[in-house]
Amino acid sequence: MSPESRLSWKDVRDQIHDAILSGRYGPGDRLPRDVDIADELNCARSTVQRAMQALSDSGIVERRRKGGTRVRPDPVTRATLDIPITRREVEQKGGRYGYQLIRRVEAVAPRGVLAACELTEPRTMLRVEALHLSDGRPYIFEDRWICLETVPEIGDVDLTGQNANEWLVQNKPYSRCDLRFYAVSADDSVADLLDAEPGAALFVIERTTWIDAAPITTVKAIATPGYQLLTRS
Template identity: 60%
Template sequence: MSAPQITGWRALREVIHGRILSGTYPPGARLPRDADLAGELGCARTTVQRAMRALADEGLVERKRKGGTRVLARPVTRATFDIPVAREEVEATGRAYGYQLVAREIAETPHSVAAAMGLPAPQRMLRAQALHLADRRPFMYEDRWINLVTVPEIAHVDLTAESANEWLLAHRPYSRYTLRFSAANATPEQAGLLGTQDGAALFVIERCTFLGLAPITCVTALAPPGYALTTGT
């Protein structure tokens, strides 16, 4: 069987991108040499180099002189908006990060979550509720649903030791996401978890990630008064 012929760097970029998303090249893996990829895919070495530059600019890979090309530990997080990682947000301010798993269960998703995931009906998924801390004080509460069809191995991960957010970013790259910001008044239960007053204004982040059309996870994150989200390029 002859090797597939790549006619341009954009087509090659899509091939390598697909291999990263599928796990053929997992996070942290070293990619084949440019010359080897050129021979495998029937294109010029300069085509490979141009495609790799594009992937590096997008935050998918890291290229080092004499060190080769590696998939970044958190690929596809440098899009038009960086997905917040609570640990990094807390530590960037000089505070100590902490984490508590509030609850974990296999349950049927609400209709609203199924709709956000593009599913025709609710499905049984892993629900993980967690509290992120800054200097031992509540920083953010998250209520997360994880699709066990797309991410079956999450069922065996110890989420008391590692947040689902960090595990998913390290082990399940996504190809697209939806993101919504809003405000809401804290319910008594939410106020208790976040250490604020009943009815206090909360900052709400609703996010779903996908691998192609397959949903990976949907999370609603709530932050108490005083939280600020900063981004830039």
Template identity: 60%
Template sequence: MSAPDKGGDRQGWRALREIIHERILSGAYPPGARLPRDADLAEQLGCARATVQRAMRALADDGLIERKRKGGSRVLAHPVTRATFDIPVAREEVEATGRAYGYQLVARDIAQTPHSVAAAMGLDAPERMLRAQALHLADRRPFMYEDRWISLATVPEIVDVDLTRESANEWLLAHRPYSRCTLRFSAANATPAQAELLGTRPGDALFVIERCTWLGSAPITCVTALAPPGYALTTEA
């Protein structure tokens, strides 16, 4: 009758994804084109619709195709480059490269947040928060400098933590999980003070990571991390 297993090897959904991906790359399904229905692909490839779903869902997650409830699936005309970064804890980032991690508290006080920080945290007005500035070291050399504000309203216990011994980041991760997190990457010229701390020259281009976290709608912390020249984030999409 018909050829129910034309697809070939009857492998898993990963193989299916690969087959469909190949068809896109080879031009069989050109950019903007509509893909066959899941059910048709299932029959064509000799597997269940659920398996096709899994593969198509993965392709959609990768930003390769677009799926709509009745419009079917289409190959994206302008595929975005979708990259996933894992921002590790500084300690682990350092130790992953075989270097010795070190930590050093630079300053700690309680003060009114600048308006910019309050705004980033979604607050209506500045608040008094704990500010901790610290250095992360790799083999005794500056690896990253962080300037952090911690909400006393949300995390009152933080005032009793000895931040000279333990990084605020690690304490927070262990004691205050967050449910929301915003990230912002940019570049900035080092101020003289920052250059001094990072062991570079004023004006050097620093890599800037700004991160704010919340538990529910309550702000936990907002940190600006500065990395000296040579630092880079890499990933494979």
């Protein structure tokens, strides 16, 4: 490593990316070895490694065990989604956040809920239905099931003032998360809650979290008509 070296790993990442964008290296092509790139750019090999890691994380190149790198032959659009707690999302969009507990009940979990949690044995779970509001208008309706074996403390939490979304985030960090995105037609009860036309197309984010193998919660967040989830990369 030369002491005059001034390239940051981001500079190196951009130079390699430019070589790919310009077509100098096409899909499937092998890139020079890290050590040769480091030589050519007069930077540390670890700088090239950091740059390649970033390009690999972005789905642009593939790293192989023996240190070889090639341009992904089968590119994917890779995007990082940050889904904040709903209160923050409303506030980030400039709205005033509100919350209403609609129903809290212990009930035998239906098959779909058990499957989402990767559970096979029937069991009683805590179902929490609640409405998130922006400027007093419905924003997201959440239909949540919480696993009482994993989160027995939830029994003592007052969910009329504090919502389950925030309580869980603050008190039950998860180690694994499944997300599903899809569209549903509003049935009469959801249409009524969200102030939408029956049959309106609604965007759904379904999220299930676990701590190790133990499911914490599964929730369908059903958004009001016109809702969009946006990500830039």
